[in-house]
Amino acid sequence: xASITEASLREAITQRLGAIHxxxxxxxxxxxxxxxxxxxxxxxKDLKSLKRHRLVNTALKDEIAAIHAWTAKCQxxxxxxxxxxxxxxxxxxxxxxxxxxxxx
Numbered sequence: 574x575a576s577i578t579e580a581s582l583r584e585a586i587t588q589r590l591g592a593i594h595x596x597x598x599x600x601x602x603x604x605x606x607x608x609x610x611x612x613x614x615x616x617x618k619d620l621k622s623l624k625r626h627r628l629v630n631t632a633l634k635d636e637i638a639a640i641h642a643w644t645a646k647c648q649x650x651x652x653x654x655x656x657x658x659x660x661x662x663x664x665x666x667x668x669x670x671x672x673x674x675x676x677x
Contacts, residue, residue, distance in 0.1 A: 607642035
């Protein structure tokens with residue numbers, strides 16, 4: 574199997590799990606041995622956390638076998654939308670991309 578990358582994992586997750594949003598981060602400094610991910614897929618609907626992770630691990634069994642560490646956060650589209658709507662405000666002084674207290 575070729576080297577595992579953020580892009581290759583993102584593509585595999587999107588195709589195999591019908592994901593509508595995927596974030597993959599190489600936590601190993603670029604050597605491709607440790608990844609963390611956020612996977613948003615309608616296939617997770619009505620599944621508890623353990624079954625969601627089993628679904629992901631089955632879909633990515635070859636990729637996971639080739640790396641050292643793997644972490645996945647699995648959400649349905651509704652859960653993802655709700656989390657984004659209730660996310661804490663940015664600490665960079667902006668609200669919705671605009672500096673608070675200005676008309677910009």
